[in-house]
Amino acid sequence: MDWVAADWGTSNLRLWLMDDAGRPERRIESDQGMAAIVREDYEPTLLGLLRRDLPEDRTVPVLVCGMAGSRQGWVEAPYARVPCVPPSADAAVRVETRSSRVAVRILPGISQDDPTDVMRGEETQIAGVLQERPGFDGVICLPGTHTKWVHVSAGEIVSFRTYMTGELFALLRERSVLRHSLGGETWDREAFLVAVDRALSHPATVAGDLFALRAESLLRGLGPETAQSRLSGLLVGIELAAARPYWLGQQVAIVGETALADAYRAALGAQGLEASVLGAEAMTLAGLTAAWRHLKETAQ
Amino acid sequence: MDWVAADWGTSNLRLWLMDDAGRPERRIESDQGMAAIVREDYEPTLLGLLRRDLPEDRTVPVLVCGMAGSRQGWVEAPYARVPCVPPSADAAVRVETRSSRVAVRILPGISQDDPTDVMRGEETQIAGVLQERPGFDGVICLPGTHTKWVHVSAGEIVSFRTYMTGELFALLRERSVLRHSLGGETWDREAFLVAVDRALSHPATVAGDLFALRAESLLRGLGPETAQSRLSGLLVGIELAAARPYWLGQQVAIVGETALADAYRAALGAQGLEASVLGAEAMTLAGLTAAWRHLKETAQ
Numbered sequence: 001m002d003w004v005a006a007d008w009g010t011s012n013l014r015l016w017l018m019d020d021a022g023r024p025e026r027r028i029e030s031d032q033g034m035a036a037i038v039r040e041d042y043e044p045t046l047l048g049l050l051r052r053d054l055p056e057d058r059t060v061p062v063l064v065c066g067m068a069g070s071r072q073g074w075v076e077a078p079y080a081r082v083p084c085v086p087p088s089a090d091a092a093v094r095v096e097t098r099s100s101r102v103a104v105r106i107l108p109g110i111s112q113d114d115p116t117d118v119m120r121g122e123e124t125q126i127a128g129v130l131q132e133r134p135g136f137d138g139v140i141c142l143p144g145t146h147t148k149w150v151h152v153s154a155g156e157i158v159s160f161r162t163y164m165t166g167e168l169f170a171l172l173r174e175r176s177v178l179r180h181s182l183g184g185e186t187w188d189r190e191a192f193l194v195a196v197d198r199a200l201s202h203p204a205t206v207a208g209d210l211f212a213l214r215a216e217s218l219l220r221g222l223g224p225e226t227a228q229s230r231l232s233g234l235l236v237g238i239e240l241a242a243a244r245p246y247w248l249g250q251q252v253a254i255v256g257e258t259a260l261a262d263a264y265r266a267a268l269g270a271q272g273l274e275a276s277v278l279g280a281e282a283m284t285l286a287g288l289t290a291a292w293r294h295l296k297e298t299a300q
Numbered sequence: 301m302d303w304v305a306a307d308w309g310t311s312n313l314r315l316w317l318m319d320d321a322g323r324p325e326r327r328i329e330s331d332q333g334m335a336a337i338v339r340e341d342y343e344p345t346l347l348g349l350l351r352r353d354l355p356e357d358r359t360v361p362v363l364v365c366g367m368a369g370s371r372q373g374w375v376e377a378p379y380a381r382v383p384c385v386p387p388s389a390d391a392a393v394r395v396e397t398r399s400s401r402v403a404v405r406i407l408p409g410i411s412q413d414d415p416t417d418v419m420r421g422e423e424t425q426i427a428g429v430l431q432e433r434p435g436f437d438g439v440i441c442l443p444g445t446h447t448k449w450v451h452v453s454a455g456e457i458v459s460f461r462t463y464m465t466g467e468l469f470a471l472l473r474e475r476s477v478l479r480h481s482l483g484g485e486t487w488d489r490e491a492f493l494v495a496v497d498r499a500l501s502h503p504a505t506v507a508g509d510l511f512a513l514r515a516e517s518l519l520r521g522l523g524p525e526t527a528q529s530r531l532s533g534l535l536v537g538i539e540l541a542a543a544r545p546y547w548l549g550q551q552v553a554i555v556g557e558t559a560l561a562d563a564y565r566a567a568l569g570a571q572g573l574e575a576s577v578l579g580a581e582a583m584t585l586a587g588l589t590a591a592w593r594h595l596k597e598t599a600q
Contacts, residue, residue: 168476215415
């Protein structure tokens with residue numbers, strides 16, 4: 001093992017033990033995300049997960065992206081500000097550890113003044129896209145709990161915007177009165193696309209269409225999977241309406257897990273836009289690897 | 301005590317012991333709403349709360365409105381369908397009770413086919429408004445967890461629409477990432493009105509403005525009370541955009557608790573519309589009393 005790549009987010013921590021050719025030898029996943037631990041837990045958590053793998057005789061570099069660098073995380077890695085290249089390892093914050101078996105660096109997130117916005121973690125996936133597709137010029141959509149739309153040009157992040165679409169969907173599905181009317185695993189593509197189109201054309205109607213899911217389930221036997229797909233479509237639709245300046249007439253790359261990326265791809269496809277899809281985890285790893293290479297080159 | 305008026309909702313139960321002149325002698329409030337109890341609990345809950353007050357020698361009529369009449373409630377009181385007058389006591393469902401000390405009737409809710417919608421409890425407040433303002437012709441707005449906009453004409457409920465504004469606000473304030481950035485009791489009227497105007501003019505921007513509350517709190521020290529007022533304004537604003545056909549150029553009466561009714565009144569006022577405000581509890585009681593009188597007249 002040459003070094004360790006780490007994506008330390010709010011809910012999860014993923015580690016990859018990287019060989020000296022830049023390939024992952026092993027992948028470790030844990031639920032010890034920022035929300036589950038306090039500051040003092042970071043080092044023991046990391047050492048505990050790497051226990052079997054750390055050599056006795058040398059210090060292993062660990063390069064971290066994500067919420068571990070936030071004020072509530074391990075050590076704050078102050079934001080870089082757009083327009084900027086995705087922060088590389090020389091912008092990373094060195095963490096003082098008690099153990100000398102690891103040398104930890106946390107990559108900074110990115111902020112934007114107007115409209116005020118922040119990201120932590122996605123900048124590393126964007127670096128991964130630029131690695132995978134050198135010279136990419138266009139828009140990167142990163143759907144998730146807090147979906148990001150990012151304008152990238154000449155290797156720089158120019159501007160971006162965050163939409164709470166995934167979190168809203170989860171809250172409505174699990175905590176609202178709609179939870180009685182939603183469920184299942186099957187995606188009703190048609191219901192999704194009709195709802196996207198409706199919300200894109202008339203964003204305000206989303207406000208009334210939400211409770212209609214409950215009413216139609218009570219009075220007309222609307223199925224839970226159709227209702228759920230329609231809810232997803234309404235929320236993605238109003239997001240697409242708000243993010244229209246980002247995607248309209250642009251080259252769009254979606255970075256996300258398969259099902260979610262497919263949904264966004266279908267929604268954009270219905271608007272006549274053919275987006276490409278890149279895997280979220282692959283882009284994180286590519287971004288961390290690029291930052292690592294830069295660090296090694298700078299050190300030599 | 302002549303009879304008992306009851307508003308049995310999802311979260312709360314309120315009882316009023318009414319004298320034979322139609323005035324409340326005593327008011328009892330309990331948290332034993334539909335969500336807290338099962339079917340078998342309704343009768344013991346009611347008898348327990350009325351224990352001190354029920355006479356030994358006769359049966360006391362109890363007239364109930366609200367979610368107790370839903371399928372998951374005490375006994376289902378099937379919906380009346382618009383257009384219709386607010387259901388009176390002769391449309392109420394008689395509940396079989398073990399005890400002969402109470403004679404319970406539950407008022408039905410109202411449904412609408414297109415757009416599909418339902419209400420339970422608000423129809424009684426609407427009956428109250430028609431009692432308080434005979435001949436009222438216009439629109440009644442009932443803000444709350446599930447805000448209703450209702451078109452009333454010639455004594456009938458013509459159409460209505462439900463918006464989950466209150467529930468969305470509570471979910472975002474208490475359960476989302478925004479909870480770290482919101483709080484306090486003071487209403488920032490200016491921040492509220494600016495947000496209403498923005499969401500009314502450009503409903504889709506709400507999708508991006510939500511996370512901006514978090515980002516501005518992190519980067520610019522946006523205060524929790526201003527952030528909370530702005531969130532409220534964004535959600536009320538998109539509701540007003542969707543409900544525009546209801547209020548534009550109409551006579552509007554708001555039925556709600558003071559603070560919430562004031563917020564809606566201010567939002568509509570900024571659009572040049574002067575709405576009147578009626579107390580929510582007073583309208584519930586007026587509606588139950590009207591239904592009760594009708595029942596007595598019919599019985600004679």
